[in-house]
Amino acid sequence: MPKSVDHDQRRIEIIEATWRIVARGGFAAATMRQIASEAGFANGGTKPYFATKDELLAAAYDRTFFLVNERAGAAIGETSGLDAVRLLCVEMLPLDQQRAIESRVAMAFWDRAASSDQLRKLHADSYAIWRHWMDNELTAARRRGQFSAELAIVDTIDELLAIVTGLRVQAVMTTAGRLTGDRLRILDRAIDRLRNSPQPTSSSKTEVLVDGRRVAGEFFRRS
């Protein structure tokens, strides 16, 4: 059905033009006329696709959410557990030009959504899907003994999403300074902390913890 494909393609063109406008000067300052012009439409030509600026902003955010999930799904493949959680978070982090734009669009969306019940609902829905995804993988990791049993899953998800969201804000606000690799390292520290103590291997290592300090060596239990 070429007509429907055309329609979808046009929507994406308008959304991508909106991203460029957001990246250049923000969404609030842009007019529908400017956005139409950026997308190569006559003034008013975007109306059949997006009736209002809020509708367009919702679609612009929703597409960043879709792309994060599409990339994460592809990256995850047959991986599961903590590695899958990590790969999902990596796709949210602004580690390249595309993901930096997605973070910038999300920030414009938050600001407007804070004053709109309808847009805030869309935000809640997207985070609920991420939470559900992470919950599944953390539960799987726990079942296999890979995820520390002392940590509450819901708190862990809250914290990971807070870290990723905070790093998205910091990245948008920082043109120079801390580098991309630093953001990835912050995420990796957080993921590694969740891993269970390593399982026994052939090269066995023994240490004694005396009041929390490690002493390596060979030890024998008093029986």
Next chain:
Amino acid sequence: MPKSVDHDQRRIEIIEATWRIVARGGFAAATMRQIASEAGFANGGTKPYFATKDELLAAAYDRTFFLVNERAGAAIGETSGLDAVRLLCVEMLPLDQQRAIESRVAMAFWDRAASSDQLRKLHADSYAIWRHWMDNELTAARRRGQFSAELAIVDTIDELLAIVTGLRVQAVMTTAGRLTGDRLRILDRAIDRLRNSPQPTSSSKTEVLVDGRRVAGEFFRRS
């Protein structure tokens, strides 16, 4: 000098009116006329105080930053180290109505600052001050052996600021759902993780780590 005091007082009235406007419908949609009216000024009456909307937004953000620091300073008092870092972070978290408005104002500021070198500079300066403050306290904590020696201070600050920033975003976007107490618990988990293993006490405890798993008991080193 009563004239200067009046001037400062007027500025604060306009800033607080701006906060209320941001909380109700966002900053982008507000006009200077609306803000003047909310502050009880005639149209144009705010001009001598803030020539442009950006100037007003900068002042509105700057005052949230000032208030966080003022409250944190009072709460910290003679406290230092990790407890001081925690108290600073607590004042950033949206745990009550006032701090929720501050987070909402910060979000409006970020969105605009992302497209303004001047505003982004103000953001960078405020975060630099927070980083410096946390750096001092973490360094003091390390000197006293309270802060785990394995953690890089700069990464720790990055992560704490990401968590707090992310929790601010989540709070603004969530009217229902996760509660205030949950956000404080997420922060406390992060702070507690940084604490060094407890120092020796009279009731000494010994454990053996065999391939990472703890076994409690009394042990003797083979000599």
